[in-house]
Amino acid sequence: MSWDYLFIQAANGAVIGIIYALIAVGVTLIFSILKIVNFAHGDLYMLGGYCAYYVITLFGVPPLPAMFVSMAALFTIAIILERLLLTPLYSDATERKDEYGLIVTFGLAFFLRNIAIIAFGPFPLKPPSFISGVQHFGNLIVTNDRLFAGSAGIVLILALLYFMHRTIWGQALDAVSQSREAAAIVGINPRRFNSFAFGVGAALAAAAGALIAPIFSLAPDMGVLPNIQAYVIVILGGMGSVLGSIIAGIALGESEGLFTAFFPDPTRALAYTNAFGVLVLMIVLIFRPNGLFGRRHLRME
Amino acid sequence: MSENGILIEGSRVTKRFGGITANDGVDFAVAEGDLVGLIGPNGSGKTTLINVLTGHLTPDGGKVILRGRQVSGKPAHIYAATGVARTFQLTQLFGRMTVLENLMVPGLTRPRSSAHEVARRARACLEFLNLAHLEQLYAKNLSGGQQKLLELGRCLMLDPAILFLDEPFAGVHPHLRDELIKRIEELHRAGRTFVVVDHDMESILRISRRLVVMARGRKIADGPPEAVRTDQAVLAAYAGL
Amino acid sequence: MRHLHVYILLAVAVLALAYAPRVNPYWMHVAIIAMFYGILASSWSLLAGYAGLFSLGHMAFASIGGYASALLVQWYGIPIPLGMAAGVALCCALGGLIGWVCLRMSGPYLAIFTLGFAEIVRITFSTEDDITAGMAGLHTEPLFRAATRLPYFYTAFGLLVVSLALMGAIVQSRWGLFLRAIREDEQAAAASGIDVARFRILAFAIASGFAGLAGGFYGHYIGILTPSLGGLDLMAVLVVMAVIGGMERLPTAVGGAFAVEFLLELLREYGQWRLPIFGVILLLTMRFARNGLLTPFWLHFVRLGGGARGAAAVVAPGRKDSRA
Numbered sequence: 001m002s003w004d005y006l007f008i009q010a011a012n013g014a015v016i017g018i019i020y021a022l023i024a025v026g027v028t029l030i031f032s033i034l035k036i037v038n039f040a041h042g043d044l045y046m047l048g049g050y051c052a053y054y055v056i057t058l059f060g061v062p063p064l065p066a067m068f069v070s071m072a073a074l075f076t077i078a079i080i081l082e083r084l085l086l087t088p089l090y091s092d093a094t095e096r097k098d099e100y101g102l103i104v105t106f107g108l109a110f111f112l113r114n115i116a117i118i119a120f121g122p123f124p125l126k127p128p129s130f131i132s133g134v135q136h137f138g139n140l141i142v143t144n145d146r147l148f149a150g151s152a153g154i155v156l157i158l159a160l161l162y163f164m165h166r167t168i169w170g171q172a173l174d175a176v177s178q179s180r181e182a183a184a185i186v187g188i189n190p191r192r193f194n195s196f197a198f199g200v201g202a203a204l205a206a207a208a209g210a211l212i213a214p215i216f217s218l219a220p221d222m223g224v225l226p227n228i229q230a231y232v233i234v235i236l237g238g239m240g241s242v243l244g245s246i247i248a249g250i251a252l253g254e255s256e257g258l259f260t261a262f263f264p265d266p267t268r269a270l271a272y273t274n275a276f277g278v279l280v281l282m283i284v285l286i287f288r289p290n291g292l293f294g295r296r297h298l299r300m301e
Numbered sequence: 302m303s304e305n306g307i308l309i310e311g312s313r314v315t316k317r318f319g320g321i322t323a324n325d326g327v328d329f330a331v332a333e334g335d336l337v338g339l340i341g342p343n344g345s346g347k348t349t350l351i352n353v354l355t356g357h358l359t360p361d362g363g364k365v366i367l368r369g370r371q372v373s374g375k376p377a378h379i380y381a382a383t384g385v386a387r388t389f390q391l392t393q394l395f396g397r398m399t400v401l402e403n404l405m406v407p408g409l410t411r412p413r414s415s416a417h418e419v420a421r422r423a424r425a426c427l428e429f430l431n432l433a434h435l436e437q438l439y440a441k442n443l444s445g446g447q448q449k450l451l452e453l454g455r456c457l458m459l460d461p462a463i464l465f466l467d468e469p470f471a472g473v474h475p476h477l478r479d480e481l482i483k484r485i486e487e488l489h490r491a492g493r494t495f496v497v498v499d500h501d502m503e504s505i506l507r508i509s510r511r512l513v514v515m516a517r518g519r520k521i522a523d524g525p526p527e528a529v530r531t532d533q534a535v536l537a538a539y540a541g542l
Numbered sequence: 543m544r545h546l547h548v549y550i551l552l553a554v555a556v557l558a559l560a561y562a563p564r565v566n567p568y569w570m571h572v573a574i575i576a577m578f579y580g581i582l583a584s585s586w587s588l589l590a591g592y593a594g595l596f597s598l599g600h601m602a603f604a605s606i607g608g609y610a611s612a613l614l615v616q617w618y619g620i621p622i623p624l625g626m627a628a629g630v631a632l633c634c635a636l637g638g639l640i641g642w643v644c645l646r647m648s649g650p651y652l653a654i655f656t657l658g659f660a661e662i663v664r665i666t667f668s669t670e671d672d673i674t675a676g677m678a679g680l681h682t683e684p685l686f687r688a689a690t691r692l693p694y695f696y697t698a699f700g701l702l703v704v705s706l707a708l709m710g711a712i713v714q715s716r717w718g719l720f721l722r723a724i725r726e727d728e729q730a731a732a733a734s735g736i737d738v739a740r741f742r743i744l745a746f747a748i749a750s751g752f753a754g755l756a757g758g759f760y761g762h763y764i765g766i767l768t769p770s771l772g773g774l775d776l777m778a779v780l781v782v783m784a785v786i787g788g789m790e791r792l793p794t795a796v797g798g799a800f801a802v803e804f805l806l807e808l809l810r811e812y813g814q815w816r817l818p819i820f821g822v823i824l825l826l827t828m829r830f831a832r833n834g835l836l837t838p839f840w841l842h843f844v845r846l847g848g849g850a851r852g853a854a855a856v857v858a859p860g861r862k863d864s865r866a
Binding site for chain 3: 036037039085088095098099100101102103104106107108109110111113114115117118224225228231268271272274275278279281282285286289
């Protein structure tokens with residue numbers, strides 16, 4: 001194994017990690033406001049990828065604007081879905097909200113995946129590159145698409161950070177996540193922010209899907225594993241911390257890359273790389289059984 | 302049974318949550334047949350102490366001795382099996398099970414219990430609590446006060462030696478509260494031991510034989526209610542809220 | 543008439559068995575698969591509906607049971623029933639282990655954990671293709687060397703009835719009451735003297751055992767096993783079946799499995815649209831009829847026989863309530 005190979009794996013790992021982080025940040029955002037674990041998040045990511053693909057191929061829009069169109073589309077779709085399906089979560093009349101959120105988002109994932117098979121076909125699709133070509137760093141060759149995906153991911157996360165900390169909407173979102181009651185008292189309508197948070201989370205996932213599409217291909221079931229990886233990052237990243245998510249995302253991407261590089265049987269390395277992330281998730285859950293997103297389930301004083 | 306009549310004892314109990322020390326070396330022993338009122342400002346560590354003494358929390362330091370046996374670290378159902386029953390600060394019933402089923406559960410956990418016998422006892426218990434007419438209702442559909450009574454009934458079905466009641470009077474209609482106090486006194490006369498946590502001083506003083514005061518995770522006073530009421534440290538703790 | 547509902551069920555069963563030889567092979571196959579799902583949906587209902595342990599790893603256990611039995615039969619030439627029994631035992635043990643490992647997890651965390659378990663099982667089965675034949679599929683020994691599907695039909699029927707009888711006995715006993723108490727409130731259950739850990743592990747072990755049984759039968763019936771048996775899509779179909787029927791009662795979960803499986807066949811002309819349609823039905827059920835579409839019918843049906851509203855036998859002693 002050469003150093004070059006390792007470096008390439010490391011560079012790829014970093015890019016994948018940033019994309020994971022983008023998905024994970026959305027999962028965290030949705031959890032902190034709506035108090036549900038969104039099992040359909042990976043499928044929103046899938047929809048985002050396809051949406052960008054069709055905007056590019058049908059309307060001839062360049063990839064970058066197409067990504068923004070896809071984000072806007074998913075933002076809207078997500079809000080519609082949230083209004084249709086998740087409103088019972090905010091009513092006191094609904095019992096067992098955990099179970100409701102779980103089955104509904106799991107069912108939604110099933111629905112979206114199967115609709116995608118019909119609408120987009122089961123075969124992988126690949127949109128054109130954002131920027132074609134490659135960059136040489138000594139002996140290293142990295143495609144422009146990966147560089148672009150990585151940097152765009154970072155820019156989007158920074159934009160989210162700016163939004164959360166510097167704008168009134170972001171501040172309100174933060175207030176709602178800390179206490180719905182207190183937020184309601186100071187005149188924030190928490191319900192509107194449920195929709196908004198779900199929409200923003202979906203838009204970030206859509207961006208991730210659009211960015212990853214030229215690197216890997218689009219497939220209806222492409223969201224299943226990133227959804228799980230997002231949970232890993234949310235745990236490792238320390239409870240809803242955006243910066244933690246970025247670091248954890250890159251760490252997971254890197255360790256997956258290195259896992260692939262060092263796995264003794266190269267024909268199986270790729271398959272088990274996916275299992276590796278899942279295994280990390282299971283082990284972390286064993287040690288932090290309720291620790292994905294903080295202490296919501298802690299009922300003792 | 303230990304020879305000095307101590308039923309349950311927490312010795313140097315320490316429990317931390319993150320940076321907060323909820324219990325800081327608390328010694329708390331309850332003698333057989335006593336009726337102890339446990340009071341203290343919010344956040345003084347009363348509920349944590351109860352959770353430790355009933356096996357719902359494992360202490361970080363110190364130990365719990367139940368009838369002369371060290372039990373700290375054992376799961377809560379072992380405590381229940383040894384005669385320790387409790388209610389919860391916010392009533393925790395089996396919401397989507399009927400009132401009768403709620404009482405059947407603890408009864409049936411006893412070894413060699415027969416369903417017939419447990420059902421008979423459960424119905425007797427419902428009579429005692431004036432809930433008999435609600436037998437087939439889901440527990441979640443009861444009123445707040447009825448839920449408190451049912452939770453007390455669920456404790457009784459364990460045939461416990463000691464009952465820990467965490468804020469039994471909170472949010473209960475005064476009429477129902479008197480009813481509750483009557484039941485507690487009746488059960489106490491029948492030989493059961495009680496530890497009652499509440500903020501309702503009037504009720505606590507009415508029933509307690511012994512008053513224990515906690516503040517900031519420590520026990521600051523312990524003795525007959527008359528003595529504790531005039532204790533300087535207690536007055537300071539409540540005044541210094 | 544007392545126990546009218548029981549007699550009606552018995553009569554329907556007898557009619558089904560008597561009529562079976564005249565059913566055409568296609569619909570017989572559908573019925574066999576429906577009964578396979580019936581075992582899975584009812585055992586998942588025991589786990590998720592009664593004990594409140596929302597596992598997404600149930601199909602993974604069916605897959606494990608299927609592969610274990612098929613491989614044991616293939617390697618050691620043991621009789622198929624013995625292979626299936628070994629598969630059940632393995633699933634019980636593994637299920638208990640998973641139940642133990644996730645003792646402190648609740649709600650969505652348990653779902654994520656078991657989802658992870660299922661994915662690892664699926665990935666391993668498809669990657670270790672020198673043992674499992676991977677995506678190409680593992681050819682299995684057929685249970686019967688008969689020209690018709692009739693023996694399979696009777697076997698599936700027998701397995702479903704035995705499974706329901708055993709699980710029915712469990713949920714009617716004090717164990718069922720304890721599982722529901724754990725679902726409602728674990729702390730209160732422990733304070734009432736229930737060994738919560740023991741019953742959670744037990745629920746996982748029992749439910750996984752039945753999943754392994756269903757999987758073992760499926761493998762030796764269908765003749766080929768692929769890793770997708772344990773995949774997320776079939777798990778979702780199982781959730782659809784149990785939730786649409788009513789996941790908190792065994793008969794409604796089985797009813798859901800039957801209804802969905804037969805509808806999937808009846809709506810064959812709609813091809814790929816069937817799955818998303820059932821996805822929508824699932825979402826609508828959750829939104830507007832949380833207890834399941836079949837639950838009201840079942841309760842009416844039970845009332846025909848004078849049975850108490852969903853009461854377990856232990857709760858209404860003296861009143862014989864032989865609901866299975």
